[in-house]
Amino acid sequence: MQTADRAARVLELLRLRYPTRDTHLVARNAWELLVATVLAAQCTDVRVNQVTPGLFRRWPGPAELARATQEELEEVIRSTGFYHNKATNLLGAARRVTEAHGGEVPRTMAELVQLPGVARKTANVVLWGAYGINEGIAVDTHVKRISFRMGFTESTDPVRIERDLMALFPRDAWGDVNHMLVWFGRHVCDARAPRCGECEMIEVCPRHGVGEKPGAAARAPAKAPAKSRRGGKP
Numbered sequence: 001m002q003t004a005d006r007a008a009r010v011l012e013l014l015r016l017r018y019p020t021r022d023t024h025l026v027a028r029n030a031w032e033l034l035v036a037t038v039l040a041a042q043c044t045d046v047r048v049n050q051v052t053p054g055l056f057r058r059w060p061g062p063a064e065l066a067r068a069t070q071e072e073l074e075e076v077i078r079s080t081g082f083y084h085n086k087a088t089n090l091l092g093a094a095r096r097v098t099e100a101h102g103g104e105v106p107r108t109m110a111e112l113v114q115l116p117g118v119a120r121k122t123a124n125v126v127l128w129g130a131y132g133i134n135e136g137i138a139v140d141t142h143v144k145r146i147s148f149r150m151g152f153t154e155s156t157d158p159v160r161i162e163r164d165l166m167a168l169f170p171r172d173a174w175g176d177v178n179h180m181l182v183w184f185g186r187h188v189c190d191a192r193a194p195r196c197g198e199c200e201m202i203e204v205c206p207r208h209g210v211g212e213k214p215g216a217a218a219r220a221p222a223k224a225p226a227k228s229r230r231g232g233k234p
C-alpha cells in the first residue's frame, strides 16, 4: 500500500476512535489556550489544568497579566516546571498582545511566532484550537514518535516532520491529526510500550523502530477508553 493510502486509512481509523474534538488543555479563549500551551512544555496537561484556573482568576487576560511581576507569576506557575523562563515568556507575550495587538491574540502564524515563548508548534495549536485555522500540524513528542513508527517520515526534525505530514494529510484535517495523534500516543502507541497487539493500525503500520510484530491472534482492534469518548482527560 502506498504511503498516501496508508495515511488516508490512518486518518479514517483515528476519526473512528476519536469522533469528537475534545481538547487536552482546558481553555475558554485564544489567550487562555496560548498560556496553557506555553505552560504545557515539559509538563503534563493535568498539572497545567490544575494551575490555570487560579492564574486566570487572578489575571483574566493579557492586559492584567502584563501588569504582574515576574515573582508573582513564577509563584503561581512554579509547579509546571521551568517556571522562570515560562514566566518571562508569558509576561512578554502578555505585553506584546496588549500593546501590539489590542489585547487580542493574533490570527496569523507570522504574528504569533513573534510572541515570546511561541514557536511554530504552539502557534499551530492556538490557530486551530482557538480559531479553527489549519496553518500547519503541531509536532510534539507524540506526533514525532508515531509519524516515524507509521513510516510517514524519516526525519527527527519537527519542521521536516510537519512538512512530510502536511503533504500526506488534507489541509482541513491538519488540526485534527495533531489532536488525535496526541490522544492515540497516550492511549495506544505509547513511547515505551506501544500496544501493537491491540492496535487497529497494525495492518497499515510498518512499526518502524518497534520490536517484533505481534501474533495475528492478538490483533483485535482496541476500543477507545470510555473517558476519552466523553472528553475526559487520560
Ligand code: SF4
Residues within 6 Å of the ligand: 149, 150, 188, 189, 190, 194, 195, 196, 199, 200, 201, 202, 205, 206, 207, 208, 210
Ligand atoms: S501498530 Fe504499534 S507502532 Fe503502529 S501505530 Fe499501532 S501501536 Fe503504534
